[in-house]
Amino acid sequence: MAFLELTHIKKSFGNVQVVHDFNMHIEKGEFVSFLGPSGCGKTTVLRMIAGFETPTAGTLTIAGKDQSTLKPNQRNIGMVFQAYALFPNMTVHDNVAFGLKVAGESKSEIDARVKEMLGLIKLDHLADRYPFQMSGGQQQRVALARALAVKPQVLLLDEPLSALDAKIRVSLREEIRAIQQKLGITTVFVTHDQEEALSISDRIVVMNAGRADQIGTPFEIYNTPATRFVASFVGTLNMIEAKVIDPSANRIMIGDQGVTLKQSVTTYKAGETVSLALRPEAGSLAESASGDTALTGQVASAHFLGSVIRTRMNVGGNVISFDMFNSPGMMPPAVGETVTLRFAASDLLVIRD
Amino acid sequence: MKAERYLAWLSILIGCLYFFVPLIATYEFSLRARRGVYSFDAYRSVFSDMAFRQTFGYSMLMALLTIVFGMLLVVPTAYWVRLRLPQMRPVVEFVTLMPLVIPAIVIVFGYLRLYNSSSILPLTGSNTTTNILLVCSYITLSLPYMYRAVDTAMRTIDVRTLTEAAESLGAGWMTIMFRCIFPNVMSGVLSGAFITLAIVIGEFTMASLLGRPAFGPYLQLVGANKAYEPSALAMIAFAVTWLSMGLLQLVSRFNRSAPAKA
Amino acid sequence: MSSVSASTTGTRVPSIDRKVVVDWLGVAPFTIFALLFLIIPTIYLIVGAFLTPDGSFTLKNIVDLFTPSILAAYWISIKVSVASSLGGALLGFLLAWAIVLGGLPSWVRNGLLTFSGVASNFAGVPLAFAFLATLGRTGLITVFLRDWFDFNLYSTGFNLLSFFGLTITYMYFQIPLMVLILTPALDGMKKEWKEAASILGATNGQYWRMVAFPILWPSLLGTTLLLFANAFGAIATAYALTGSSLNIVPILLYAQIRGDVLHNANLGYALALGMIVITGVSNILYIMLRMRAERWQK
Numbered sequence: 001m002a003f004l005e006l007t008h009i010k011k012s013f014g015n016v017q018v019v020h021d022f023n024m025h026i027e028k029g030e031f032v033s034f035l036g037p038s039g040c041g042k043t044t045v046l047r048m049i050a051g052f053e054t055p056t057a058g059t060l061t062i063a064g065k066d067q068s069t070l071k072p073n074q075r076n077i078g079m080v081f082q083a084y085a086l087f088p089n090m091t092v093h094d095n096v097a098f099g100l101k102v103a104g105e106s107k108s109e110i111d112a113r114v115k116e117m118l119g120l121i122k123l124d125h126l127a128d129r130y131p132f133q134m135s136g137g138q139q140q141r142v143a144l145a146r147a148l149a150v151k152p153q154v155l156l157l158d159e160p161l162s163a164l165d166a167k168i169r170v171s172l173r174e175e176i177r178a179i180q181q182k183l184g185i186t187t188v189f190v191t192h193d194q195e196e197a198l199s200i201s202d203r204i205v206v207m208n209a210g211r212a213d214q215i216g217t218p219f220e221i222y223n224t225p226a227t228r229f230v231a232s233f234v235g236t237l238n239m240i241e242a243k244v245i246d247p248s249a250n251r252i253m254i255g256d257q258g259v260t261l262k263q264s265v266t267t268y269k270a271g272e273t274v275s276l277a278l279r280p281e282a283g284s285l286a287e288s289a290s291g292d293t294a295l296t297g298q299v300a301s302a303h304f305l306g307s308v309i310r311t312r313m314n315v316g317g318n319v320i321s322f323d324m325f326n327s328p329g330m331m332p333p334a335v336g337e338t339v340t341l342r343f344a345a346s347d348l349l350v351i352r353d
Numbered sequence: 354m355k356a357e358r359y360l361a362w363l364s365i366l367i368g369c370l371y372f373f374v375p376l377i378a379t380y381e382f383s384l385r386a387r388r389g390v391y392s393f394d395a396y397r398s399v400f401s402d403m404a405f406r407q408t409f410g411y412s413m414l415m416a417l418l419t420i421v422f423g424m425l426l427v428v429p430t431a432y433w434v435r436l437r438l439p440q441m442r443p444v445v446e447f448v449t450l451m452p453l454v455i456p457a458i459v460i461v462f463g464y465l466r467l468y469n470s471s472s473i474l475p476l477t478g479s480n481t482t483t484n485i486l487l488v489c490s491y492i493t494l495s496l497p498y499m500y501r502a503v504d505t506a507m508r509t510i511d512v513r514t515l516t517e518a519a520e521s522l523g524a525g526w527m528t529i530m531f532r533c534i535f536p537n538v539m540s541g542v543l544s545g546a547f548i549t550l551a552i553v554i555g556e557f558t559m560a561s562l563l564g565r566p567a568f569g570p571y572l573q574l575v576g577a578n579k580a581y582e583p584s585a586l587a588m589i590a591f592a593v594t595w596l597s598m599g600l601l602q603l604v605s606r607f608n609r610s611a612p613a614k615a
Numbered sequence: 616m617s618s619v620s621a622s623t624t625g626t627r628v629p630s631i632d633r634k635v636v637v638d639w640l641g642v643a644p645f646t647i648f649a650l651l652f653l654i655i656p657t658i659y660l661i662v663g664a665f666l667t668p669d670g671s672f673t674l675k676n677i678v679d680l681f682t683p684s685i686l687a688a689y690w691i692s693i694k695v696s697v698a699s700s701l702g703g704a705l706l707g708f709l710l711a712w713a714i715v716l717g718g719l720p721s722w723v724r725n726g727l728l729t730f731s732g733v734a735s736n737f738a739g740v741p742l743a744f745a746f747l748a749t750l751g752r753t754g755l756i757t758v759f760l761r762d763w764f765d766f767n768l769y770s771t772g773f774n775l776l777s778f779f780g781l782t783i784t785y786m787y788f789q790i791p792l793m794v795l796i797l798t799p800a801l802d803g804m805k806k807e808w809k810e811a812a813s814i815l816g817a818t819n820g821q822y823w824r825m826v827a828f829p830i831l832w833p834s835l836l837g838t839t840l841l842l843f844a845n846a847f848g849a850i851a852t853a854y855a856l857t858g859s860s861l862n863i864v865p866i867l868l869y870a871q872i873r874g875d876v877l878h879n880a881n882l883g884y885a886l887a888l889g890m891i892v893i894t895g896v897s898n899i900l901y902i903m904l905r906m907r908a909e910r911w912q913k
Contacts, residue, residue: 448653459890463655557854577858583744
């Protein structure tokens with residue numbers, strides 16, 4: 001049995017259903033991200049785990065125990081908010097100590113634990129500062145320490161980095177992941193930033209309009225997206241419209257060029273249109289490039305970005321954008337030039353909507 | 354959660370009772386003039402009272418003068434401080450807050466001692482000059498509200514840019530003031546005006562001590578001598594206050610939806 | 616605007632910048648008005664409090680303030696002001712809490728705020744009439760209690776024309792004032808604070824005790840002080856309600872101005888000075904507390 005289980009979770013506000021049949025099993029010590037655009041329901045699910053919202057249907061268990069009868073202050077869960085939510089009338093020390101004080105721990109125990117936590121986030125020297133005297137990044141780290149001080153069984157983070165500068169975001173997410181791995185605490189991380197989710201998660205749940213479109217490792221989500229939404233939301237993607245010629249042979253036509261797919265189109269009828277996806281890093285123009293498939297087209301634009309050359313070419317009514325690493329031995333293609341893009345047939349993904 | 358909601362509704366209920374019962378009681382009381390049956394006799398008596406019309410008219414006139422001259426003082430000053438003398442801002446703001454701190458009775462006490470017939474500025478000498486003194490004291494009373502309303506309006510429109518644009522088009526300071534600034538801060542002016550109206554109409558202390566025939570002293574006199582007319586007058590006063598505030602809300606809501614005209 | 620500046624590198628003659636002169640001229644009307652009708656009268660009274668009738672400096676007037684009758688007047692004023700401000704603060708806080716954090720529909724909030732805007736100005740003489748019609752000897756409530764519950768309000772010793780009655784009457788404009796000032800402060804209470812406290816294990820009571828009240832108390836106390844100063848300086852309602860029978864300081868001052876009942880003009884100045892000191896200190900404390908509150912709610 002998994003540590004944190006959400007089974008057939010549904011949530012409606014009045015007549016509007018915000019979460020549809022959400023199922024998720026999270027193992028102990030796992031770092032799972034809920035990834036999706038605003039309004040997809042990811043924060044709502046998180047708040048249901050915390051106990052701030054009650055599911056309209058479905059069960060939620062932690063360590064086998066049903067949480068539906070427990071109020072938020074009874075669940076022993078740690079939470080970090082987007083707006084930090086540090087208590088402005090308390091110092092850093094008192095903020096971190098809050099959960100312990102409420103639980104009735106002794107002063108010496110509290111002080112020892114606070115010291116330990118502040119050491120973990122490397123902010124021991126700020127113990128007597130007030131929130132308004134600190135930067136956003138520092139405040140969020142204190143919020144993390146405060147959440148972890150009570151040794152919660154699950155850690156929830158609600159878009160904790162969205163309010164911070166880009167540079168802090170990168171360093172802080174690494175720090176969060178490092179601390180999480182060190183403590184081995186089961187964590188759910190909500191974000192709309194796919195780079196964040198990809199870089200630090202064990203598994204990602206991609207959510208779209210209240211549904212979990214796909215659950216998988218970052219590698220799986222990126223390389224084998226299950227739906228068009230997942231494919232377009234995570235990373236950039238070329239969408240190619242092709243015509244099915246021979247479903248049993250997985251043969252399709254892009255413009256007037258024939259391609260044999262590795263993925264199956266046997267469920268399609270001949271003449272039907274199928275949507276294919278191709279990642280921009282999948283192909284190369286080099287003669288020596290590996291790949292069993294080639295497409296020829298006209299270069300629409302080519303931008304030299306330093307380490308990367310970003311080229312757009314027209315192929316049979318589609319525009320394919322691809323990135324190549326700079327190679328001193330190869331000049332960027334000219335506009336209008338006819339070029340051949342080489343890639344592996346397995347890189348062409350069939351996208352069912 | 355549920356308990357909170359109950360307590361909230363209970364508080365609102367208590368609040369409503371506390372606020373509405375006196376109003377209902379006043380209205381009910383004002384209808385009791387004729388023995389045994391409800392009638393508007395008290396209101397008829399009030400409206401036919403010459404003194405009512407005179408004092409109400411007097412106070413209305415005073416309110417109007419207060420608003421006009423108060424705004425003539427406040428708007429240019431607020432504008433000037435914003436544009437030319439920002440360092441005076443704290444001083445001016447402190448001065449405009451003083452009438453809220455110093456009770457009205459103390460202020461008018463000062464006037465009576467300072468400007469009586471034996472001083473260099475004998476403002477209490479005649480009726481006309483006393484009226485002037487009364488208007489000035491009302492301006493003082495409503496200064497905090499007038500200034501804050503106008504200043505807020507000026508903060509919303511960018512007076513500096515407005516002035517520079519007008520100047521570059523060749524306008525003199527009179528034109529700028531009356532054709533550019535005043536119209537655009539009109540919402541602030543009206544807000545201040547309505548609050549001033551509410552304050553001046555029922556004002557008692559200053560009018561009474563300066564011996565002027567205003568509505569406030571008239572109210573107190575009626576209260577001391579008549580039985581049912583006072584509650585009728587209270588209803589009228591409440592209606593006037595309500596009307597002023599209602600118009601105020603209307604103006605501020607209108608201002609929020611319509612952007613400032615350049 | 617051209618500046619007529621006459622200084623050169625050689626001379627040290629101070630130049631008169633025409634622009635600066637015009638700048639200060641612009642605030643002249645306001646300055647003159649403020650001096651004539653605010654600053655000088657106040658200073659006149661303050662100075663007069665320290666003078667004898669023949670113009671020499673004395674502290675006797677201040678000392679005379681401490682005679683029993685005058686002290687009694689101050690004491691009643693303070694009692695009424697404290698009572699009405701505490702009562703107004705309590706009920707006003709409850710109402711403000713209800714509309715901001717009580718989970719009520721927004722029309723209730725809008726309605727209460729609009730009404731408070733009106734009610735906070737419904738003071739003075741008409742307010743006294745309204746409460747006479749409510750709790751006076753033939754007032755609606757008095758009659759209602761007598762006819763429906765066989766309960767004679769006035770036999771319990773209650774009298775509208777007393778300290779208690781005046782307090783209840785004053786609260787009619789104190790409560791709305793509290794609501795108007797406190798609502799923005801309560802708006803600043805972030806929802807996340809309650810949630811963070813809750814997820815860390817705190818009960819509702821612990822949250823209020825350890826987080827909410829510590830954050831709110833400067834606003835609460837400050838506004839109560841404002842209410843106190845507001846009640847202390849008010850006279851019209853009290854005069855219309857009690858005539859001169861309830862001897863609060865403003866009424867005493869009123870009588871003194873009218874007819875020198877204290878037989879010492881300078882004592883009247885001292886009386887006024889006492890009022891200014893009390894309302895002034897309250898307001899200064901209010902401003903200090905408000906600055907403190909705003910710093911925390913960043």
